[in-house]
Amino acid sequence: xxxxxxxxxxxxxxxxxxxxxxxxxxxxxxxxxxxxxxxxxxxxxxxxxxxxxxxxxxxxxxxxxxxxxxxxxxxxxxxxxxxxxxxxxxxxxxxxxxxxxxxxxxxxxxxxxxxxxxxxxxxxxxxxxxxxxxxxxxxxxxxxxxxxxxxxxxxxxxxxxxxxxxxxxxxxxxxxxxxxxxxxx
Numbered sequence: 580x581x582x583x584x585x586x587x588x589x590x591x592x593x594x595x596x597x598x599x600x601x602x603x604x605x606x607x608x609x610x611x612x613x614x615x616x617x618x619x620x621x622x623x624x625x626x627x628x629x630x631x632x633x634x635x636x637x638x639x640x641x642x643x644x645x646x647x648x649x650x651x652x653x654x655x656x657x658x659x660x661x662x663x664x665x666x667x668x669x670x671x672x673x674x675x676x677x678x679x680x681x682x683x684x685x686x687x688x689x690x691x692x693x694x695x696x697x698x699x700x701x702x703x704x705x706x707x708x709x710x711x712x713x714x715x716x717x718x719x720x721x722x723x724x725x726x727x728x729x730x731x732x733x734x735x736x737x738x739x740x741x742x743x744x745x746x747x748x749x750x751x752x753x754x755x756x757x758x759x760x761x762x763x764x
Contacts, residue, residue: 591618593675595699599734599753600626600671601763603695607670610689613657613677617643617650623673624650633663657682664689671695678716683726696731696754698723702738704748723752734760 596619603609606627611620614632616639623630624647632643633653640652655663658679668691678700690696703719706712724736731754738750 592622593619593699595751595753596622596673596675596697598763599695599697602734602753602755602761603628603671604693607691609671609673610664610667610669612672612674612682612686613679614643615639615676617646619673619675620650621647623671628671631669633657668692669694671697674698674700676700678718687727687730690731690756693757694755695734696727696752698753699749699751702748702750704740708746708748718750723750727752727754731756732760734762 600623606629609623609628609630611617611623611630611632614620614634615636617632620630620632620643629651630647630649631651631653632640633655634640635654635656637654640654643650644652653663662682662685664685667689669689670691671694672686672690674686674697676699686696701711701717702722703714703717705717711717718738720738724733727733734753734755736752738748740746740748
């Protein structure tokens with residue numbers, strides 16, 4: 580475990596991720612997709628999960644490994660290279676501030692039978708507040724809901740304008756393959 584890392588990182592981590600994190604099986608395997616600087620990877624590791632952090636930024640991955648050697652890091656170009664997780668099954672997948680639509684079906688396939696998907700990213704309307712503003716990186720209204728609703732049970736979904744940590748227009752979803760999902764405490 581990383582001493583006090585979760586407390587140190589909690590101000591930088593998504594409240595959506597923190598809220599639904601307890602739904603992932605204790606000690607389970609979690610993929611932090613497009614992990615960036617690893618704020619959620621570190622939180623997940625501190626919370627007792629086995630974490631795989633994937634990104635295309637080798638420097639950021641090296642920094643994550645230095646902070647938490649137990650986190651498995653994988654350097655991968657998720658948009659230009661092959662999907663590195665064929666045949667893998669994770670207890671949880673966390674995605675924040677990242678959208679590459681062709682990966683969405685593969686993400687769902689990479690969830691274990693009782694897996695939990697926690698997803699949060701920008702949507703149409705965010706261009707008023709700055710980046711991202713390219714429609715390729717902005718979800719359409721209800722898009723995450725439509726992607727998962729035929730294959731998963733939606734635990735929570737919300738979309739709209741937020742003030743913190745900075746003004747933005749976001750879409751958030753937590754979904755599971757479980758037939759009778761638990762709600763977070």
